[in-house]
Amino acid sequence: xxxxxxxxxxxxxxxxxxxxxxxxxxxxxxxxxxxxxxxxxxxxxxxxxxxxxxxxxxxxxxxxxxxxxxxxxxxxxxxxxxxxxxxxxxxxxxxxxxxxxxxxxxxxxxxxxxxxxxxxxxxxxxxxxxxxxxxxxxxxxxxxxxxxxxxxxxxxxxxxxxxxxxxxxxxxxxxxxxxxxxxxxxxxxxxxxxxxxxxxxxxxxxxxxxxxxxxxxxxxxxxxxxxxxxxxxxxxxxxxxxxxxxxxxxxxxxxxxxxxxxxxxxxxxxxxxxxxxxxxxxxxxxxxxxxxxxxxxxxxxxxxxxxxxxxxxxxxxxxxxxxxxxxxxxxxxxxxxxxxxxxxxxxxxxxxxxxxxxxxxxxxxxxxxxxxxxxxxxxxxxxxxxxxxxxxxxxxxxxxxxxxxxxxxxxxxxxxxxxxxxxxxxxxxxxxxxxxxxxxxxxxxxxxxxxxxxxxxxxxxxxxxxxxxxxxxxxxxxxxxxxxxxxxxxxxxxxxxxxxxxxxxxxxxxxxxxxxxxxxxxxxxxxxxxxxxxxxxxxxxxxxxxxxxxxxxxxxxxxxxxxxxxxxxxxxxxxxxxxxxxxxxxxxxxxxxxxxxxxxxxxxxxxxxxxxxxxxxxxxx
Amino acid sequence: xxxxxxxxxxxxxxxxxxxxxxxxxxxxxxxxxxxxxxxxxxxxxxxxxxxxxxxxxxxxxxxxxxxxxxxxxxxxxxxxxxxxxxxxxxxxxxxxxxxxxxxxxxxxxxxxxxxxxxxxxxxxxxxxxxxxxxxxxxxxxxxxxxxxxxxxxxxxxxxxxxxxxxxxxxxxxxxxxxxxxxxxxxxxxxxxxxxxxxxxxxxxxxxxxxxxxxxxxxxxxxxxxxxxxxxxxxxxxxxxxxxxxxxxxxxxxxxxxxxxxxxxxxxxxxxxxxxxxxxxxxxxxxxxxxxxxxxxxxxxxxxxxxxxxxxxxxxxxxxxxxxxxxxxxxxxxxxxxxxxxx
Numbered sequence: 001x002x003x004x005x006x007x008x009x010x011x012x013x014x015x016x017x018x019x020x021x022x023x024x025x026x027x028x029x030x031x032x033x034x035x036x037x038x039x040x041x042x043x044x045x046x047x048x049x050x051x052x053x054x055x056x057x058x059x060x061x062x063x064x065x066x067x068x069x070x071x072x073x074x075x076x077x078x079x080x081x082x083x084x085x086x087x088x089x090x091x092x093x094x095x096x097x098x099x100x101x102x103x104x105x106x107x108x109x110x111x112x113x114x115x116x117x118x119x120x121x122x123x124x125x126x127x128x129x130x131x132x133x134x135x136x137x138x139x140x141x142x143x144x145x146x147x148x149x150x151x152x153x154x155x156x157x158x159x160x161x162x163x164x165x166x167x168x169x170x171x172x173x174x175x176x177x178x179x180x181x182x183x184x185x186x187x188x189x190x191x192x193x194x195x196x197x198x199x200x201x202x203x204x205x206x207x208x209x210x211x212x213x214x215x216x217x218x219x220x221x222x223x224x225x226x227x228x229x230x231x232x233x234x235x236x237x238x239x240x241x242x243x244x245x246x247x248x249x250x251x252x253x254x255x256x257x258x259x260x261x262x263x264x265x266x267x268x269x270x271x272x273x274x275x276x277x278x279x280x281x282x283x284x285x286x287x288x289x290x291x292x293x294x295x296x297x298x299x300x301x302x303x304x305x306x307x308x309x310x311x312x313x314x315x316x317x318x319x320x321x322x323x324x325x326x327x328x329x330x331x332x333x334x335x336x337x338x339x340x341x342x343x344x345x346x347x348x349x350x351x352x353x354x355x356x357x358x359x360x361x362x363x364x365x366x367x368x369x370x371x372x373x374x375x376x377x378x379x380x381x382x383x384x385x386x387x388x389x390x391x392x393x394x395x396x397x398x399x400x401x402x403x404x405x406x407x408x409x410x411x412x413x414x415x416x417x418x419x420x421x422x423x424x425x426x427x428x429x430x431x432x433x434x435x436x437x438x439x440x441x442x443x444x445x446x447x448x449x450x451x452x453x454x455x456x457x458x459x460x461x462x463x464x465x466x467x468x469x470x471x472x473x474x475x476x477x478x479x480x481x482x483x484x485x486x487x488x489x490x491x492x493x494x495x496x497x498x499x500x501x502x503x504x505x506x507x508x509x510x511x512x513x514x515x516x517x518x519x520x521x522x523x524x525x526x527x528x529x530x531x532x533x534x535x536x537x538x539x540x541x542x543x544x545x546x547x548x549x550x551x552x553x554x555x556x557x558x559x560x561x562x563x564x565x566x567x568x569x570x571x572x573x574x575x576x577x578x579x580x581x582x583x584x585x586x587x588x589x590x591x592x593x594x595x596x597x598x599x600x601x602x603x604x605x606x607x608x609x610x611x612x613x614x615x616x617x618x619x620x621x
Numbered sequence: 622x623x624x625x626x627x628x629x630x631x632x633x634x635x636x637x638x639x640x641x642x643x644x645x646x647x648x649x650x651x652x653x654x655x656x657x658x659x660x661x662x663x664x665x666x667x668x669x670x671x672x673x674x675x676x677x678x679x680x681x682x683x684x685x686x687x688x689x690x691x692x693x694x695x696x697x698x699x700x701x702x703x704x705x706x707x708x709x710x711x712x713x714x715x716x717x718x719x720x721x722x723x724x725x726x727x728x729x730x731x732x733x734x735x736x737x738x739x740x741x742x743x744x745x746x747x748x749x750x751x752x753x754x755x756x757x758x759x760x761x762x763x764x765x766x767x768x769x770x771x772x773x774x775x776x777x778x779x780x781x782x783x784x785x786x787x788x789x790x791x792x793x794x795x796x797x798x799x800x801x802x803x804x805x806x807x808x809x810x811x812x813x814x815x816x817x818x819x820x821x822x823x824x825x826x827x828x829x830x831x832x833x834x835x836x837x838x839x840x841x842x843x844x845x846x847x848x849x850x851x852x853x854x855x856x857x858x859x860x861x862x863x864x865x866x867x868x869x870x871x872x873x874x875x876x877x878x879x880x881x882x883x884x885x886x887x888x889x890x891x892x893x894x895x896x897x898x899x900x901x902x903x904x905x906x907x908x909x910x911x912x913x914x915x916x917x918x919x920x921x922x923x924x925x926x927x928x929x930x931x932x933x934x935x936x937x938x939x940x941x942x943x944x945x946x947x948x949x950x951x952x953x954x955x956x957x958x959x960x961x962x963x
Contacts, residue, residue, distance in 0.1 A: 043957075044957070044959055239961070240963045242958055242960050254952055254953060261949055268708065289941045289944040290947055293708055295704070297701065297734075298733075302704075302730075305695070305698040306705030309674070309706040309709070335695050339692075424961075426953070428950050429950065465669040467669070468688055469690065470691035471691070472691075472694065473677075483640075
């Protein structure tokens, strides 16, 4: 008689529309890898999804401490997702510190998986527990799956002869196997990935695969606690096409490469490492075969200056940083405004001021982008709303920078840079090219001669015979480009620099209403990464019959031509922002519209429920 | 109006713009400008491939007066702009014009890293030991005790030794000259341009308004011969109006000393022979100061090495060769993809 015949018939899997799972452990526990593998499995199962990697600033904080907890959250389901989820359905806590930090995110009745083996007195003390929460009833309102993962992992990898340290490093993959079973996920892609990642260490690959299978088998055969079954999350209804998952960092890098290609220019990135902006430097450094030059400069200032130098010499100059680094670049951006050279400045925003919370997200650099330079120095400001949106926004940044000979600041944030979502791969061959034409004719050449329509000056690059000229930070004569201290000329140049940027409003799409009626009782206006929670909240409430709409801005400066009229059509304007009200100030000053802020600066994204509540508070019900 | 000229027939004035030169009358910068225009013509430097990049300060107005491409940037950052220009187009001949304040104070960091990286640039530092454009404050090369508007009781910080700094940063080419020595200056410019890598040239430049005659101890006509050591590769270190002064290694110690040939048994064979490739010697030469020693002028050090922009191009070429036909469509499809059917 086979052992399978002895088993109870398996409990039917519970159908779920969506689930939010958070993996949490020490920053060395491999939680980000575990999360990204789980993300891939959800994508391959056809779910819509959104992720939120949430890690500490310290690379390896002392083991077992609460400030060393690293987490990865994923929300996946059969409907539209768009956020990493408000409350957790399942928390995987690899140690007491992770439980301590993350437990309050778990909904009542949610599942918590804990590694019993890590709940030693020492670890409990380090996490700040007076009593063992596994024994004192404090987890009663949750469903607890208590397993000695450490011991079971060591047993699973015993045959490979690893040291205890190396063996225990497979704990995360054991746990992943368990969670795969819970959500009915295919292990094979992770097996393939382990084989390729550890191609040079087959013993490590094999032990991880053994751990993955052991975790999976444990869930399948072990008696789970009362009321806990496996789950079934159906595939989402997704537009047919070829898909991949993409992080904001990748989409942005690829968008810049694609934009440079459409403009017919080599891409040059000058950058200095800073959290959370460094992924762009890392990714572009690996794309040399696309004609990308990356330069890790000695500081933020040299980074932007080298990019401006590259633009001056005929490349597309890009620099990338986060708020504190952008502050250092301010003077140089002013030079690019004055000399009217194309430049893209990517700001992966983080919580501030100063160093602030480097790994936590915020969108508090809008003022800095729009106004943050000395003198009247207008630039274009764009904001991406999601990881995949970075691709299109980057292309738009290149188009505007080269067509209008201007710096463009592209705002993204730490959440978007690291978060991943499924992306239907666009048909790049269908994109319209916008090739740059350098000036080559010496006849009648003046370096600041402008296109009548765009007001952009000519782009004349060194190496072109007969166009030798000098440019610089001193005010330039409107006609000749020579240095000029003339008062009327300065007025005229200031006016034309402003008119050039203002005029871009005619060259960008009119603002559309994302959801809801154009003259609804309340419009929620957002920009950047608040897109997901606003989209979901408005969708839910429209479903409940609320007269609410969503408008989301990509073009922050100049604003779309019709935005003022559009906003005046709504009775009330609510602006959720992860700052103290910066877009509110801009819209109020531009349109005298009575915009009201909904502001949050906790380093965490908005929850859908927070936005829903704010809408309910204003519309009643 | 710009006109394309026959490069075989260029004269110094073809490198001069029609802009009125706005340095103070008697400023050493005029002589440097003349020497540069002369050298450019002699070298038949194609104006369209030549770029002068500067920061802020009196010296940094220089690009406006050269009929080449020019970029007057922001304070201290010219080496960073120049690095971007050279990386974007390695065919360009890129010159950085800076001063002691621009290059060694606000821009010290960028100068250091440009020298370390060995980007093929010529960096010409006009050292007048004072801030001119902001009206006379002391600079990082001012000697201790310099009285200035910001140091009425005399400056109390130690000056930086410019040549030693450059060598310490890892510069592969370090030379020195004086604003008024047209012939010597032109030769140093020619050498700097010929060197592949970052060529660093310090020019002792007299600020007639705020720091007049600060280099008088070795630049005045009477002192020049006895206080200037003109370096020539492979030649013994001899100077002096009677050509009887020389430099030898200190016996039983590390260092150089000035000696008189024919006195105390010193012969020409005892003198150090200049070797541009010897960095230790260059460091010793760079730190010689009046009145005990002459000031070393000319090429102190020249050691060609791989240049940054060439290495960067090589890496790009290797990547292209390794992945022929790389295109955006393929890039977007790298890694796991899946198809959602109707």
